Amino acid sequence: MKILVLPGDGIGNEVTAQAVKALRAVTANGPGFEMTEGLIGDAALAVHGDPLPEATLEAARGADAILFGAAGTYESDLLPPEKRGGHGLLRLRKSLDLYANYRPVTAFPELIGASTLRRDVIEGVDLMVLRELTGDIYFGTPRGVHRDDRTGERVGINTMRYTESEIRRVGHAAFRAARLRRRKVCSVDKANVLETMALWREVMTEVGRDYPDVELTHLYVDAASMHLIRRPRDFDVIVTGNIFGDILSDAAAMLTGSLGMLPSASLGEGGRGLYEPVHGSAPDIAGRDLANPLASIMSSALMLRLSFGMEAEAAAVETAVRHVLAEGYRTADIAEPGSRQVGTEEMGDAVAAAI
Amino acid sequence: MKILVLPGDGIGNEVTAQAVKALRAVTANGPGFEMTEGLIGDAALAVHGDPLPEATLEAARGADAILFGAAGTYESDLLPPEKRGGHGLLRLRKSLDLYANYRPVTAFPELIGASTLRRDVIEGVDLMVLRELTGDIYFGTPRGVHRDDRTGERVGINTMRYTESEIRRVGHAAFRAARLRRRKVCSVDKANVLETMALWREVMTEVGRDYPDVELTHLYVDAASMHLIRRPRDFDVIVTGNIFGDILSDAAAMLTGSLGMLPSASLGEGGRGLYEPVHGSAPDIAGRDLANPLASIMSSALMLRLSFGMEAEAAAVETAVRHVLAEGYRTADIAEPGSRQVGTEEMGDAVAAAI
Ligand SMILES: CC(C)[C@H](C(=O)O)[C@@H](O)C(=O)O
Ligand SMILES: CC(C)[C@H](C(=O)O)[C@@H](O)C(=O)O
Numbered sequence: 001m002k003i004l005v006l007p008g009d010g011i012g013n014e015v016t017a018q019a020v021k022a023l024r025a026v027t028a029n030g031p032g033f034e035m036t037e038g039l040i041g042d043a044a045l046a047v048h049g050d051p052l053p054e055a056t057l058e059a060a061r062g063a064d065a066i067l068f069g070a071a072g073t074y075e076s077d078l079l080p081p082e083k084r085g086g087h088g089l090l091r092l093r094k095s096l097d098l099y100a101n102y103r104p105v106t107a108f109p110e111l112i113g114a115s116t117l118r119r120d121v122i123e124g125v126d127l128m129v130l131r132e133l134t135g136d137i138y139f140g141t142p143r144g145v146h147r148d149d150r151t152g153e154r155v156g157i158n159t160m161r162y163t164e165s166e167i168r169r170v171g172h173a174a175f176r177a178a179r180l181r182r183r184k185v186c187s188v189d190k191a192n193v194l195e196t197m198a199l200w201r202e203v204m205t206e207v208g209r210d211y212p213d214v215e216l217t218h219l220y221v222d223a224a225s226m227h228l229i230r231r232p233r234d235f236d237v238i239v240t241g242n243i244f245g246d247i248l249s250d251a252a253a254m255l256t257g258s259l260g261m262l263p264s265a266s267l268g269e270g271g272r273g274l275y276e277p278v279h280g281s282a283p284d285i286a287g288r289d290l291a292n293p294l295a296s297i298m299s300s301a302l303m304l305r306l307s308f309g310m311e312a313e314a315a316a317v318e319t320a321v322r323h324v325l326a327e328g329y330r331t332a333d334i335a336e337p338g339s340r341q342v343g344t345e346e347m348g349d350a351v352a353a354a355i
Numbered sequence: 356m357k358i359l360v361l362p363g364d365g366i367g368n369e370v371t372a373q374a375v376k377a378l379r380a381v382t383a384n385g386p387g388f389e390m391t392e393g394l395i396g397d398a399a400l401a402v403h404g405d406p407l408p409e410a411t412l413e414a415a416r417g418a419d420a421i422l423f424g425a426a427g428t429y430e431s432d433l434l435p436p437e438k439r440g441g442h443g444l445l446r447l448r449k450s451l452d453l454y455a456n457y458r459p460v461t462a463f464p465e466l467i468g469a470s471t472l473r474r475d476v477i478e479g480v481d482l483m484v485l486r487e488l489t490g491d492i493y494f495g496t497p498r499g500v501h502r503d504d505r506t507g508e509r510v511g512i513n514t515m516r517y518t519e520s521e522i523r524r525v526g527h528a529a530f531r532a533a534r535l536r537r538r539k540v541c542s543v544d545k546a547n548v549l550e551t552m553a554l555w556r557e558v559m560t561e562v563g564r565d566y567p568d569v570e571l572t573h574l575y576v577d578a579a580s581m582h583l584i585r586r587p588r589d590f591d592v593i594v595t596g597n598i599f600g601d602i603l604s605d606a607a608a609m610l611t612g613s614l615g616m617l618p619s620a621s622l623g624e625g626g627r628g629l630y631e632p633v634h635g636s637a638p639d640i641a642g643r644d645l646a647n648p649l650a651s652i653m654s655s656a657l658m659l660r661l662s663f664g665m666e667a668e669a670a671a672v673e674t675a676v677r678h679v680l681a682e683g684y685r686t687a688d689i690a691e692p693g694s695r696q697v698g699t700e701e702m703g704d705a706v707a708a709a710i
Contacts, residue, residue, distance in 0.1 A: 090548070145550050
C-alpha cells in the first residue's frame with residue numbers, strides 16, 4: 001500500500017503533515033503504509049524547473065494513492081502557464097486519467113455559524129459535486145492566442161470538447177455515487193446554448209436509463225448557481241463538466257462557510273486516487289501554524305475508504321474529527337467566541353490522539 | 356422616441372404590461388413614446404416558425420429602445436436549438452451588437468428577509484455585473500457535434516473566442532460605469548488555465564491604465580463565485596465574459612433573494628438598448644397574476660436613464676417602486692407575514708399611481 005505524499009506549496013506542507021499523522025495513527029497496529037514524498041508546484045519548479053517533474057510523475061504512477069496539498073502561489077501566476085504551480089496539478093490529473101473529482105459538501109452542525117447563509121437554509125446540507133476532471137475546455141485544442149491576419153489584432157481561442165465516452169464514464173460514476181447516498185443525480189449543463197452540453201445532456205439521459213432507481217434531473221448552469229444559493233439542501237449528487245464544475249464546486253464549498261473542512265478525491269478507472277483539500281495554497285498564512293488541517297485529514301479518510309477499502313479506518317478518522325470539533329477545538333478560520341483556538345499542529349495532534 | 360415592446364413568453368406578457376403602464380405614467384404630461392409591439396420567442400415560433408422573425412428584427416433596428424419580457428419555455432427546450440425561444444434573444448443581442456449587459460444587484464432594505472444569506476452579510480450590497488454579451492463560447496466557431504472517424508463515437512465541440520477589441524470595448528464600459536459608482540472594477544477570468552482569458556486579463560490591465568482613478572483587481576472565476584457568497588459587499592463593478600457572466604450574474608442576482616426585483620440593460624455603441632428583467636419566463640406561474648412586475652418596471656427606469664437620458668423620469672419610477680415597497684405591497688415571491696399581498700396587475704397599478 002504505497003502512498004505518495006505531495007505537499008506542494010503554501011499551507012500544503014503544514015496541512016499534509018497533519019494528514020500523515022492521522023494515517024499513521026489509524027494504522028498504528030497494522031502493517032502501515034509505505035509513504036514517500038515528492039515535489040510538485042512552485043516547490044518543484046524551484047528545484048527542477050518544472051511544476052511536475054518526471055520523477056514525481058513516475059512516483060505517482062507507481063503509487064496506490066496520492067496525498068496532495070496545494071500547488072501554485074500568487075508569484076507563479078506571473079510566470080508563463082506551463083511554469084505555474086497549478087499546471088503541475090492539471091498535468092498530474094490528466095496523466096493519471098483521474099477523470100472523476102468528488103467533492104462532498106457537508107454542513108457540520110458545530111460550524112453552521114461560519115456560513116454566510118442563514119442557519120435554516122444551510123442546516124442539513126449534504127451534497128456532492130462530481131466534476132469531470134480530464135476533458136472540457138481545460139484540455140481541448142485548438143487553443144492559444146494568435147494574430148488575426150486581416151485586422152492585425154490578437155485573438156484568444158479555447159476549445160470545449162467532450163466525447164460520448166468521456167461523458168458516459170463520469171455519468172456512471174455519478175449514478176454509482178448516488179446509489180450510496182439519496183439516489184438523486186442533478187446533471188448541470190448549458191444544453192440550450194452549447195452543442196457540447198446538448199450532447200452531455202443526451203448521454204447523461206442514456207446513462208440514467210441503467211439506474212431506474214436513481215432520479216435524474218437537469219439544470220442549466222446559470223440556474224444551478226442560483227439553486228445552490230437558494231435551496232442547497234435539495235441537492236444530492238451534482239454532476240457536471242470540468243469548467244462548470246470548477247465554478248460550482250467552489251461555490252458549493254463556500255456555502256457551508258467551512259472551506260477549511262472540505263476534502264476531495266479524484267479517481268480514474270482503478271482504485272488509484274489523488275486526495276486533496278478543496279482549499280488552495282493560501283500563501284498569505286503559510287508557515288504560521290494558522291491553517292486548518294481538517295480538510296487534508298478528511299481527504300486522508302477518503303483515501304482510506306476509496307483507494308484502500310478501509311471503511312473502518314476511514315470512519316475512525318472522521319469520527320475523530322467530529323470529536324475534536326465537539327470538544328471545542330477550532331483553528332482561526334472557524335473560531336467562535338468560547339471555542340478553544342489552536343494552531344495547525346495542535347489540531348493535527350488532537351485528531352491523532354482522538355484516533 | 357420609439358420603443359419596441361417584446362413581451363415574449365410566460366410571465367413576460369404580464370410583467371411587461373406593467374412596465375408599459377409605468378412608462379406611460381411617467382411621461383403622461385410630455386410628448387410620450389411611440390410604442391409598438393412585436394413577437395419573439397415561442398410566441399413568435401408559433402406564428403412565424405422562427406423565434407426571431409425578420410419583422411421583429413427590423414422593428415428592433417428601427418427602435419431607440421426595446422422593452423423585453425422573457426423568451427423560451429420548458430416546452431421549447433425540446434426543440435432543435437434554432438427553434439428555441441432563448442435563441443431568438445441570443446440572435447437579437449448579436450444582431451444589434453448589444454455587447455454590454457448591465458445587471459445592477461441591490462439589496463432592498465425592505466426585502467433583506469427574502470435573502471438566504473445572513474442579514475449582516477447581505478445588507479448594503481450594491482454591485483453591478485457587467486457581462487460581455489456578443490462573444491465568447493456563445494458564438495464561437497467551430498461548434499457542433501460530429502462523429503469521430505476513428506472511434507465512431509460522437510464528439511461535441513464549442514469554441515471560446517475573444518478578440519482584443521471585443522475585450523477592450525467592454526472593459527471601457529466597465530471603467531466608465533465604475534466612475535459613476537464606487538470606482539472599483541473586478542475583472543473575472545480563468546487566466547491560469549485558458550489562453551483566451553489570459554488575453555482578457557492583459558487587455559483589461561491595459562484598459563485600466565486609462566482610468567488611474569479606478570481600482571482594478573482580478574479574480575479567477577472559481578474564486579469569484581466564492582467571494583460573491585462570502586463577501587458580496589466587497590464588489591462594485593464585476594466585468595466578465597459571456598459564459599462566466601451568465602453564471603455569476605445569476606448567482607449575484609440570487610444573493611439578495613429578490614430576483615423578481617432585478618432589472619438589466621444591454622447596450623451597444625449608440626444609445627439603443629434592450630431592457631429586460633433578470634428573471635425568466637417562469638411558465639409555471641404564467642397567466643395567474645402572480646408574477647412580480649417590479650424587475651420589468653425597474654428595467655423601464657434603466658431605459659429612461661440610459662437610452663433616453665431622462666434621469667428625472669428614471670428616478671421617479673425608482674422612487675415609486677421604493678414607495679410601494681415601503682407601503683407594504685408585496686407580490687407572492689417577496690411576501691412576508693404582515694405585508695399586503697397583491698397580484699401582478701395591482702402592483703403595476705400601485706406603482707403607476709405612485710408615479
Ligand atoms: C489551480 C487550478 C488550475 C485548478 C483548476 O482550475 O482545476 C483549481 O482551481 C482547482 O479547482 O483544483
Ligand atoms: C436563455 C439563455 C440563452 C440566456 C443566456 O444564456 O444568455 C439566459 O440565460 C440569460 O442569461 O439571458
